[in-house]
Amino acid sequence: MTLTAQLQEAGRAPALPMRIPLSGGGSVTVDQWLRVLPGKRLVARAMQDDTPVLLKLFIGAGADRHCARERLGLSALAQQGVATPKLLAEGEVEGGGRYLITEFLSAAQTLQQAWEALPGREPGQAEAMGLLGEALAVIAELHSKGLAQTDLHLGNFLLQSEQLFVIDGDAVEALSPGRPLTAEQAQQNLAIFFAQLKSEWDAFTELLLITYLQHNPLALNPDKLAASIARVRRQRQDDYLGKSLRDCTLFSVQRSWQRFTAVVRSESERMRGLLGDPDSYFGAQPLLKDGGSSTVAKVALGDGSVVIKRYNIKGLMHWLKRFWRPSRAWHSWQAAHRLAFLGVATPAPLAMIERRFGPLRREAWLITEYCAGDHLFSVLGESGEMEPDETTGSALLKVFQQLVAARISHGDCKATNLLWLDGEVLLIDLDAMQQHQSPSQWQQAWARDRARFIRNWPQGSPLANWLEQHLPVVAAKTD
Structure with missing residues (x-):
């Protein structure tokens, strides 16, 4: 051979x-x-x-x-x-x-490894800004010499003894060797780099560009750059969501006439028995929920716990309404990975199974990380008599601001669908989540989400009033 x-x-x-x-x-x-x-x-x-x-x-x-x-x-x-x-x-x-x-550059590390080792990576944090500045200085050097790296991520910069190396020649294009790129070419390439960062970093784009401009002075248009960053970020998100449904480095996907299974590849071994027969794990566990539309259990698995949610078929009429479209498990799997990609806190999606008859869907299962958080009624109370403290209020507003920035509606903003864990608010029950392209549909969906969340507490209560004053408002727009 x-x-x-x-x-x-x-x-x-x-x-x-x-x-x-x-x-x-x-x-x-x-x-x-x-x-x-x-x-x-x-x-x-x-x-x-x-x-x-x-x-x-x-x-x-x-x-x-x-x-x-x-x-x-x-x-x-x-x-x-x-x-x-x-x-x-x-x-x-x-x-x-x-x-x-x-x-082979021994004892070298990628800037991605250095990034992940930082004690803090919050937008504007000094060490994080410095590391990004190092990459931007090299990107400026590339652009000043007529080169573009079309796969601009921190993993393609290798740091050894304070010297930064550019790797992955397959993605290097010599657009105008020896002559600087045009402002338009540089802008499009920079958008690839900035789109790797979470949207919270967008406010620091112009500040980060100071380092770039020191090495390659160009008349860049901030508005055009921002639009390019948003476009590339959408493309990256769509590409990532596509990967979650096909066999690749990150995900293991198997299809047959009887079932469709997708699992995070690093979790494949731990999930092996569960994926083979998920229903067998319900019998010996106290159920978290045993309803007509879904059954939920917490299961100890390996060195941690997971949550299994089975989306039930309640009868023939229910099946006739659902068999021809992706299951709620499929939708929730994609929604959870969408949130994870955008940096919105949610229990990590680990696996998804659909039972099928050819192209026809039947029961489906979603497996996520178990998060031992308390729902917001437990944290904020049901009476609404008190405003949230600064820490809780900031975390609560952060998650809604992230949703607004991405034009995402949750669709069921009950207080029990938001968990408080380690200073963060996590979203769960993502069956009805949508990301909207139409401005008018997005405005209407967000208005419903906003109103539903405030209605968790009595009208006129201090907490309801605080939410009315602080939750983002999306102005009505026409398509």
Whole structure:
């Protein structure tokens, strides 16, 4: 069996160690897989004559083209004096495909790793601003030399001994080598970078751009940049939600005539038994809810607990209304991942199952992280006699401001559908959640959500009055 065939057969778990023969003679030995896209591309740390190197294997359709793009991108960076790992070798993979070897930067970390290690990443926080400024200084250097990195995220900047390297040559485009990008080109590329941040960071965009402009002075249009950021963020969100329904690095998805199953890949092992027979976990557990439309149980699983929610079919007429459209579990799965992508607090969605007969839906299950929070009636009381304290009030307004910024309506703003946990307000029961494109429909939906939430407490009570004064109001607009 050829090397390419072995790698394709191995899927997501190629053997270690693995010897890779080089087309010019000699070999390298892989001792760590860093990234595996089954049947397409693999990235590894390997040893060559006792020296660590970075190995990229291109084994799928278009391998020659992808390898060439990587090589040309790295060459463009090097030619313009931008720090990038040195290209060491390139050749053919036995059985089809290409390999590319670059120097391995030992003891280096990505800016994403540095970002995640920060003690605080709140918008405007000094250390976070400084780290983003480091990336923007390098982006400015790229733009000043006519280059654009089209996959601008913190993981594509590698920090070693205070030197920042640009990696992933496949995403580097030489738009005007040696000559600065136009303001329009730079703006579109910067939008990709800023769209990686949560929308709360948008207020700091102009402040962050000061670092960029110090290295590449351009007349950027703030309004056009903001519109570009919003557009790219929507594209990224749609792409992420699409991934939650197909087999990929982040999600394991299986389809058959009888069922559809999606699970966060890192949770696959822990969920194995539950996914096989979710109903068997209801019998031995005290139920959190046992209603006609849904049954909910808390289950100890592995080193934690999860919540299983089964969406029931109450009878033939109910099934006839629902069989032709995505289940409420499907909708809630997408809604929860939408919130998670936007940074809105909600119990982590872990898995979703639909029982099917071909294209026809039947019962469905949603599995989420268990969050031991109290609903807002427990925190704020039912009488509404007191306004929230500063901490609770700020957390409450934050979640609603996030929903307004994203044009999301919850659809059932009962106080029991919002949990208080560790200083945060979490949204649950997302069956009716929607993200609106139409301004007029969004205004009407938000007005209903706002009014319903205030009605949790007696009219004229101090808490109801406080909410009326502080909850965001969306002005009516025409489409």
